[in-house]
Amino acid sequence: GAVVSQHPSWVICKSGTSVKIECRSLDFQATTMFWYRQFPKQSLMLMATSNEGSKATYEQGVEKDKFLINHASLTLSTLTVTSAHPEDSSFYICSARGRGESQPQHFGDGTRLSIL
């Protein structure tokens, strides 16, 4: 149980392109989803937290207009990196948590984004 699917796994695109990443909870209802980014050999950095049906809460320093998050249902959240630039290249990982704030977060497989 507690499977989270993230798609796509890899994206390579030109600078200025917008990229959408999907995160789905397959066998449970995810009331809260989280978006992280991770640079090589560094720890996870939380970008934003989203609750189903409400606006995402962004961490300090994360541009909400650049990283658009939508959590329209209990099983799907999307992250759109708008007008991506090379410095946005990173490993983006979503996680989902079921009902109950002390439930563990279950992670998707991550999306490796490379902007040329």
Place this chain on the structure above:
Amino acid sequence: GQNIDQPTEMTATEGAIVQINCTYQTSGFNGLFWYQQHAGEAPTFLSYNVLDGLEEKGRFSSFLSRSKGYSYLLLKELQMKDSASYLCAVMDSNYQLIWGAGTKLIIKP
């Protein structure tokens, strides 16, 4: 401020036992998580402790002492596939997860 400390790197031998420590200082406590992360992959959930004591799950065990702000992850009968980073994360009073930087575990034959 909130702080999670764990060693940067550890080395152990296949078949042996290794203990990875984690100390924390957070505003409130609602549980401690351990995750495993292989290079280039996303973390996978290993364990959750909210009460003092030892939780055992197969070859992996996790211990918590809330009064000492301390936890450890114990890995027995080490296998080469256990080579990974192990992340300690504490849930604070706002139910926010505070992540440690991770301990890279290297297993040698």
